[in-house]
Amino acid sequence: MFENLTNKFEEIFSSLKKAPSLDEAQVDEGLRGIRQALLEADVSLDVAKDFIEKVKPKALGQEIIRSTSPGDMVVKIVYDELVDLLGATNNDINLNAVPPVPMMLVGLQGSGKTTTTAKLAKFLENNKKKKVMMVSLDIYRPAAQEQLRSLGEQNNILTLPIIEGQQPADICRRAISAANLNGAEIILFDTAGRTQIDLQMMSEIKQIEGVINPTETFLVADSLTGQVAASVAKEFKKYS
Numbered sequence: 064m065f066e067n068l069t070n071k072f073e074e075i076f077s078s079l080k081k082a083p084s085l086d087e088a089q090v091d092e093g094l095r096g097i098r099q100a101l102l103e104a105d106v107s108l109d110v111a112k113d114f115i116e117k118v119k120p121k122a123l124g125q126e127i128i129r130s131t132s133p134g135d136m137v138v139k140i141v142y143d144e145l146v147d148l149l150g151a152t153n154n155d156i157n158l159n160a161v162p163p164v165p166m167m168l169v170g171l172q173g174s175g176k177t178t179t180t181a182k183l184a185k186f187l188e189n190n191k192k193k194k195v196m197m198v199s200l201d202i203y204r205p206a207a208q209e210q211l212r213s214l215g216e217q218n219n220i221l222t223l224p225i226i227e228g229q230q231p232a233d234i235c236r237r238a239i240s241a242a243n244l245n246g247a248e249i250i251l252f253d254t255a256g257r258t259q260i261d262l263q264m265m266s267e268i269k270q271i272e273g274v275i276n277p278t279e280t281f282l283v284a285d286s287l288t289g290q291v292a293a294s295v296a297k298e299f300k301k302y303s
């Protein structure tokens with residue numbers, strides 16, 4: 064998908080750059096191509112439209128069109144806006160809280176939460192030099208807690224011992240005191256998968272948040288999700 068987008072952009076940019084002078088119609092045509100390429104790359108219609116609306120007045124500015132290298136200037140404007148759209152700053156994981164720093168992973172069923180919990184734990188241990196404890200709050204799917212325990216064992220990451228039948232809010236409280244006792248600096252809470260319309264489970268997220276007050280809540284989404292990820296994120300945000 065990205066390769067396709069890159070190729071399309073390169074095509075548009077090279078024809079803009081080649082032109083010794085540009086008129087409004089040429090810039091317009093270039094922007095239409097960019098909009099089309101964004102849509103084909105599964106960028107949502109609203110985002111693509113907004114993007115073009117931001118770029119257009121800048122690219123059509125008289126000082127651009129009359130300049131000696133108008134194509135290069137248009138390319139720079141598009142580039143700057145793309146950087147802005149994708150997030151100009153890189154936010155690091157927020158570890159800014161009194162340890163044990165609580166973080167939570169949420170997402171739809173089977174999106175990869177449990178696997179990502181272990182990957183994230185490994186990352187935090189290796190790169191941030193923090194002692195991590197992983198905690199499964201998935202009391203619904205059989206063997207879900209065992210799945211996390213086994214990942215912990217394989218990768219040498221601490222997990223909270225499982226107590227059958229304990230409810231998520233109680234597991235959270237037990238996790239915090241266990242982390243205080245065993246010196247874990249970060250607790251990663253792996254939550255149960257949801258189908259999004261399951262109001263009862265969504266309100267459970269709210270309850271868990273109330274108990275642990277996470278510094279970060281990570282939404283885990285399958286890379287094939289596409290633009291639906293945005294509405295999934297909004298849905299989760301609504302309940303947290």
Ligand SMILES: Nc1nc2c(ncn2[C@@H]2O[C@H](COP(=O)(O)OP(=O)(O)OP(=O)(O)O)[C@@H](O)[C@H]2O)c(=O)[nH]1
Binds near residue numbers: 175176
């Ligand atoms: N190819 C691939 N498979 C993955 C990745 N992450 C997870 N999986 C697989 O996807 C399946 C679901 O992963 P889990 O981590 O159990 O997903 P989950 O969101 O915890 O699932 P539930 O708790 O049942 O909602 C498993 O078979 C994983 O091995 C990944 O990055 N790439």
Ligand SMILES: [Mg+2]
Binds near residue numbers: 207253254
């Ligand atoms: Mg899971």
